[in-house]
Amino acid sequence: MVSVRRLGVGDLAGYRAMNAVFCDVFGEPEHYSDNKPDDGYCEDWLASPNSVAIIAEEGEQTVGALAGYILPKFEQTRSEGYIYDLAVAETHRRIGIATAMIAEMRRVAREAGAWTVFVQADVLPEDGPARALYRKLAHEEIMAHHFDIQP
Template sequence: MTGTAEFAVARLGPGDLPRFRAMNTLFGAAFDDRENYAANPPDDAYADALLARAETVLLVAEGEGKMVGALAAYVLPKFEQARSEVYIYDLAVAESCRRRGVATALIEALRRIAREIGAWMVYVQADTAPEDEPARALYGKLGTREEVLHFDIAP
């Protein structure tokens, strides 16, 4: 892959199990969290059902015969108005392919999908650690920053 963005973005769907598995491998490597992304992968039936859901948006960027980036998002129907939001849950680019427009292309593909379904907003959360500064810079370039707190509540 060169700096001229020689990659293609595709949405995963039913039957894309090999690319689904490659996506999880990419996330595990990019986030240095192989345990959560690969230790207990979903079986094929679960993964195929997930791939078939319109509310699950899984995008991959592929170039030079390999996966170079991936984005996982969810369409969230709202209750206060008849509209939806799209939440970017994970976004990663292979280390060797960063700063080449892969993440921007993935987000732009998601924005097109959001417009097609009539979503009113796409949003993403970003960590505040120093190593996450490139992600925050990208999101700041594409959108408006809000200061929020995030809480994990065990079920």
């Protein structure tokens, strides 16, 4: 049985497990494991009310993870939820884990007073199942481009 929970203050093991899932699923150790943040950074991130970390666990094994944010807006007194990363281990896909983690993100966003939750999806062929899931859950799809600009 898979359970889904939001990480809280002090859950360093959950935080590390979340990053391990992203590293394994995305195959990008340079982003998730090569330069791990120290415990103080992790504690500060977990303590922020605008940081959202959700994991899916089967027994002692973390099989899914979602990292997101609650973004306070400037143009109105409201917030948006943003799903930054979402991953499910290949062995546990297509059984509702991603949907359950998104449901938890939606709950967190509602509690924070957010008016929407949004997620961006790559247009790579291998991301087709993710886009299909988001389309199924979305009330609107907006085509956009993502640009990385060096600081």
